[in-house]
Amino acid sequence: MTDYEIHELMTCRVAAEVDNEGVTVMGSFTPLAYASYMLAKLTHAQDAYLVGFDAVGMAPVQLSFTGAEASAYKGAVCRWGMLTEINSIHLANHGGVEAVSSAQFDGSGAINLSAIGPFDAPKVRLPGGAGAAEVIKMYRKMVAYFGNHNPRTLVDKVQFVTGTRWKVGDRSREEAGLQPGPIVVVTNLAVLVKDDDDRPFRIESVHPGVDVQTVVDNTGFELEVPADVPTTAEPTQEQLDLLRNRIDPFGTVKFDFVSGRERLSYLKGILDAEWNRAAARLS
């Protein structure tokens, strides 16, 4: 067995959903999603068509907080703006895979990125969904990832529906003019899949060392539990080498898994490394 950390297993599992069909627009710099797309592009999905910021058809880039945007443009074949992107990709049914995260997620596939508590006078005002409301409905695959699988995040019903898959089963999606494809949820405990309007999410696999009951106990919505639940594939040495040495040498993905007081110092460490590399070019 190779030594790996949970964010690396999650990155590999999200990457497995990325294929050569359709276009993926990456939006905000979300390190785990970015790393997954790059890993897919360097391994099994070399023709995956990626858009980062307004850079269309970008080459695989090394992840960094300050450089992700600039590197996206360096290898891209086209520079659009937001409206051309939504008209040409999202609304024209070219969207492939979209990996999102949210404050709340429920058993119907709805996400809440708007508010905890009353919408008009919230206890916590969240950032808002940007294009997620439309994107998770229209893209062929919806992938949601959560670094902390618990019943406060994976809830029975979100308090506010910022967006939802709307139709889930392949047939009902096609009848509604949408691309057929599943909802895949990747957490720090398990992989959950929903591909039928009338059936709940089922546990597709549990990660090594996690038992099924732990997953059920930490999920706020109903789960279908197959008689035999396999174990999620562990990252291979090749995947780990790519992630650690070529895709994410600064460790940006792990930042989202560092909690509390260590978070700021971890971020400062990454930024120092980025600064030093850039400053070295000037001397």
Add this chain to the structure above:
Amino acid sequence: MSSRTNGKVVPLENLGELVRDGESVAFGGGWFANHPMAAVRQLIRAGRTGIHAITVVGSVDMDLLAAAGTLGHLSFSMVTLEAFGLAPNVRKGIESGSLPFTEYTGLGLLIGLEAQGRGMPYLPYRGPFGSDIPGRYPEIYATTHCPFTGEQLTAVRALQPDVAIVHALRADAEGNAQWDGTSGPDVEMAKAAKRVIVTCEEVVDRQVIVDNAHMTKLPGYYVDAVIEAPFGAHPTSHVPRYAMDAWELMDYAAAASDPAAIAEYVAQIREETEEGYRARVLKDRDSVLSALVDAAELIEGAQA
């Protein structure tokens, strides 16, 4: 003849006279990229109040305006400080009820701007069905049907900002404006607004624009004022000139959640000129912020 003799070119100090209290203002840029931050700072210096800001994916621009008391209303689809957390002053304003807001879906906001830019009262699309957002705003979102097939669609009412402020790489005196990297929603905002202010890294002669005509995203007939503002997107990025200043953003985020510290941060901006801001914040760091763009790497040998 210098291009600066044209009446559209004005100094940043005049910005406060081009935007009136209570007007709706669309701010360009997205994520931590290319927000018109020099203009944001100048509106604060000018003491503008009651501004109805419109942003697609806002960040430090909206939070700073909220902290300075400039905003009367915020229309947005997302405002976030990403790795640095939620936007504390936007969050506080909405949670306390002191900042009225309209939350759009991302595509809905762009389509509202597009409708206005095309002279349409609304545009239909296959909307965010199942989202709770449209039902909150019947004056913006409606259900309509395709006249040919009967398919249910979402209609978004045209959105016309009084002013759009966008930050370009360069513009000439006629307002012909070019972007190289991230332009985000800038062009749609400019086409929808009654008046357009372009801030830019540099004002250039028309011939520079002509020589790079493929980079012109906004022709001058849309543009009312051109303002030269070097490092005008700082601390957000303006690729390919400079990367985002994560260090200043980290300092901002730390100050933003502390009422005394953010009051001091805003007071500092109010009492200095934009030139003073650059001297204070950039010090000799401008070359490293530019070098970060060069240092950003592709993964060698990988297929595009």
